[in-house]
Amino acid sequence: xxxxxxxxxxxxxxxxxxxxxxxxxxxxxxxxxxxxxxxxxxxxxxxxxxxxxxxxxxxxxxxxxxxxxxxxxxxxxxxxxxxxxxxxxxxxxxxxxxxxxxxxxxxxxxxxxxxxxxxxxxxxxxxxxxxxxxxxxxxxxxxxxxxxxxxxxxxxxxxxxxxxxxxxxxx
Numbered sequence: 001x002x003x004x005x006x007x008x009x010x011x012x013x014x015x016x017x018x019x020x021x022x023x024x025x026x027x028x029x030x031x032x033x034x035x036x037x038x039x040x041x042x043x044x045x046x047x048x049x050x051x052x053x054x055x056x057x058x059x060x061x062x063x064x065x066x067x068x069x070x071x072x073x074x075x076x077x078x079x080x081x082x083x084x085x086x087x088x089x090x091x092x093x094x095x096x097x098x099x100x101x102x103x104x105x106x107x108x109x110x111x112x113x114x115x116x117x118x119x120x121x122x123x124x125x126x127x128x129x130x131x132x133x134x135x136x137x138x139x140x141x142x143x144x145x146x147x148x149x150x151x152x153x154x155x156x157x158x159x160x161x162x163x164x165x166x167x168x169x170x171x
Contacts, residue, residue, distance in 0.1 A: 018070035050143030061125035
């Protein structure tokens with residue numbers, strides 16, 4: 001196995017700002033406690049391809065509800081590799097829990113963005129059976145898999161990233 005990445009927490013300030021933006025029910029002290037308890041992604045077994053990302057707080061999704069989770073995590077990835085995020089397979093199978101962008105793509109240069117490469121996960125409970133998704137704090141809810149990729153022989157890209165969703169296509 002090649003060792004090509006390292007997970008880090010984003011700064012306390014970045015996490016607090018991200019949480020305050022969407023989760024007004026939490027006080028600053030609550031958010032700082034959540035930050036202190038964040039767990040870095042881990043593989044469950046030596047044969048696991050995916051690194052489990054753990055829910056920073058408990059949440060419930062009714063059918064057709066959506067939530068955007070600031071994970072508090074960033075990934076330092078060697079060039080030539082990408083981190084792909086997927087819902088944990090059991091959650092997808094049981095509840096049709098889906099990521100709104102189907103697969104999260106975390107590029108190696110995202111680590112250096114103004115938001116510190118803070119990884120967010122937007123999920124929808126797409127249950128057509130009326131099932132409610134309850135995720136406890138600290139439960140694995142998505143998994144990340146590192147994959148190597150190639151580029152074309154004539155690639156001369158010089159662009160520099162500074163942002164997340166859609167930032168590389170902005171002029």
